[in-house]
Amino acid sequence: MHHLKDRKAVISGGGAGIGQAVASSLAAQGVRTAVADVQLPEIMQENIHAFKCDVSSGPSIDSLFANVQESIGSPDMLICCAGRGIHEKLTEGDPEKWRQIIDVNLMGALRMVRAFVPGMLEAGFGDVVFISSVSAGQAYPYGGIYAATKSALEIVAETLRQEVLPTVRVSVVAPGVTNTAFFENTVSGSQSVESIGYGFISPEEVAEAVLYALARPKGVSVNYMTVRPTGQPF
Template sequence: MQDLYGKRAIVSGGGSGIGRALVEQLTGSGVKTAIADLHLPANLPAGTIPLACDVTDPLSVDALYAEVQRQLGMPSILVCSAGQGIHEKLTEGDPEKWQQVINTNLMGTLRMIRAFVPGMLEAGEGDVVIISSVAAGQAYPYGGVYAATKTALQVIAETLRQEVLPAVRVTTVVPGVTDTAFFEHTLSGVQTVESIGYGALTPGQVADAILYALRQPPGVSVNQLTLRPTAQVF
């Protein structure tokens, strides 16, 4: 397994949930880590670089890139974890909210890729991790817009993999229900871990899976990892 000590990482959505758990794992492994998030809590792991960023805003992503270069240098690990949920019926929902979710989940990831991956290619190595969902490719009532963004991310990830191999590895992480504040911050509609009823993964369990992929030897690429609570149907 590859030693991550001394590597540099940038994690969007790293202030909470899966992103936060991964930041803790990375820093614990000796990775110098920058956190990009709209909301940065005060109790972040020691040694991290907290940077306010709205991934839906191109100027904010440009400013993030410049600040990461200044404080960290070119990262060799990019984790796209910023995301937002929505739970609305297609015939009744708010298109403005749909656009916000598309801008966060899909365009935000694309902006981060466009900002940071060219430097990885120039350096000749790197890892990109994209957080998707088992909702990708899965039609279900009230989930159309969210599932569509995650389905698009799967296509983006595979396209990116083909465009940047062999220098940069691309891993898509596909979690099932995970017990985070995601449900509290859903833009519209109400769901909870309890109402879904399958049980839940912890953010740390998802972060463990990501570390497994990152620690593979340079010639080995784990391109997709799916993990669910065992009782989850889809």
């Protein structure tokens, strides 16, 4: 982990769940960390800078960019964790809700890339990590919109990797069922980690995978990792 000390990170969705676990782990390794989320906990770690931000809004991203530059400088790590779930049938669901999911899960990550990766290219080094899902490429009833955003996100990740190599490393971490408030905050649907029935992993275990990718020596890339409960079939 000595490769992480004194680096600078910005994390979307860093106020809870996987994003918060990543932020806490990075800060513990001496990384100057900025987190962005629509809702932030009342107490953050002392060395974490927290900013309210809606990643689906261009002006909100512009404000975040200015705040991050002022607080920690130009980050050399971007971790895109912001995301929401939805669980409804394509022939019965609400297209306006689908748009919300696309705006956060896909457009939010694209806006973060557009804002922060040019600075990494200019500096000559950086890392981008996208939190995807095992649902990417996996069609299942009621999961079409969410799975589609994660499939698209992985295409974005691979496109970005090819566009910025060898200057910036790009990694995808695809978790399975994770015990966070994700299911409580889905736009529609009533699943829980218990009702899915595959077991679950903790957000800290996903964060360990993120840190593993980030801590590789310069010139070594970990481009894709799947982390899921052993009993999960997909």
